[in-house]
Amino acid sequence: MAHQLRAEYGPEGPSGAVLKWHVVRTGEPTMAMCGAPVDPGAESKPETAWGTGLRICQQCGSLYLHEVPFHGAEHG
Numbered sequence: 001m002a003h004q005l006r007a008e009y010g011p012e013g014p015s016g017a018v019l020k021w022h023v024v025r026t027g028e029p030t031m032a033m034c035g036a037p038v039d040p041g042a043e044s045k046p047e048t049a050w051g052t053g054l055r056i057c058q059q060c061g062s063l064y065l066h067e068v069p070f071h072g073a074e075h076g
């Protein structure tokens with residue numbers, strides 16, 4: 001697996017709600033594809049959780065679709 005989803009939390013931190021999910025490359029787990037720093041302790045999900053209704057960081061999402069085109073096939 002080449003990518004993971006990592007949580008970004010709101011002001012309450014990990015005890016609060018997940019603000020959005022960034023996509024990270026597994027070789028670079030502390031930096032999101034959009035350039036945002038990712039807390040090493042943030043919750044992670046496998047990339048198969050993509051498209052299950054999670055709120056994904058828009059910038060990460062568009063970069064991810066370039067790297068994993070099969071996800072974007074339906075969008076042309």
Ligand SMILES: [Zn+2]
Binds near residue numbers: 059
């Ligand atoms: Zn992002």
